[in-house]
Amino acid sequence: AQSVTQLGSHVSVSEGALVLLRCNYSSSVPPYLFWYVQYPNQGLQLLLKYTTGATLVKGINGFEAEFKKSETSFHLTKPSAHMSDAAEYFCAVRGGAAGNKLTFGGGTRVLVKP
Amino acid sequence: NAGVTQTPKFQVLKTGQSMTLQCAQDMNHEYMSWYRQDPGMGLRLIHYSVGAGITDQGEVPNGYNVSRSTTEDFPLRLLSAAPSQTSVYFCASRGTEGNSPLHFGNGTRLTVT
Numbered sequence: 262a263q264s265v266t267q268l269g270s271h272v273s274v275s276e277g278a279l280v281l282l283r284c285n286y287s288s289s290v291p292p293y294l295f296w297y298v299q300y301p302n303q304g305l306q307l308l309l310k311y312t313t314g315a316t317l318v319k320g321i322n323g324f325e326a327e328f329k330k331s332e333t334s335f336h337l338t339k340p341s342a343h344m345s346d347a348a349e350y351f352c353a354v355r356g357g358a359a360g361n362k363l364t365f366g367g368g369t370r371v372l373v374k375p
Numbered sequence: 376n377a378g379v380t381q382t383p384k385f386q387v388l389k390t391g392q393s394m395t396l397q398c399a400q401d402m403n404h405e406y407m408s409w410y411r412q413d414p415g416m417g418l419r420l421i422h423y424s425v426g427a428g429i430t431d432q433g434e435v436p437n438g439y440n441v442s443r444s445t446t447e448d449f450p451l452r453l454l455s456a457a458p459s460q461t462s463v464y465f466c467a468s469r470g471t472e473g474n475s476p477l478h479f480g481n482g483t484r485l486t487v488t
Contacts, residue, residue: 306479
């Protein structure tokens with residue numbers, strides 16, 4: 262079965278510092294990849310999605326993700342954290358063994374320190 | 376520009392009661408799904424539908440029923456609520472293209488006492 266692993270359930274960064282959230286998936290065939298963000302008491306919003314053939318995908322709010330097929334990874338980064346980036350982030354995968362169902366990682370909660 | 380609308384936002388049930396969580400989308404999406412979100416467990420798929428009249432089970436279907444009589448609506452029924460069903464429930468829909476993202480509602484927070 263398709264699985265998605267997000268390393269670290271909590272990440273603390275200083276305002277202005279790099280944000281790096283890790284996501285690895287298990288699939289022999291590159292699936293469809295997504296990052297979502299969830300602010301408190303809200304639903305999930307799409308940050309970005311993988312486009313076939315791209316290695317670097319740009320999303321909203323200054324986030325981007327790098328696709329590395331050899332490492333089966335899709336890590337999310339932002340060069341400079343802002344207080345408004347405090348939220349929970351989910352990596353999600355569709356395709357491969359999971360078929361059309363979207364499988365989510367466990368989520369990473371980001372705390373931004375002033 | 377409503378997107379995915381879920382009602383109610385909050386609900387408290389007693390053990391054994393039944394209820395229906397409503398979900399409607401206005402984007403003409405064929406695919407709709409229900410997830411539950413629990414601390415430390417991410418989102419888990421309960422049921423999904425690829426079109427009117429077609430439903431299938433997800434990862435955690437027990438205790439829940441769904442039906443899809445129209446493209447727009449996808450209600451989730453709890454037949455006999457249990458404390459283990461205390462959770463936040465999200466409805467989501469998407470288009471049919473391969474990399475179409477899911478569009479989420481704002482969730483229903485359910486407490487079963």
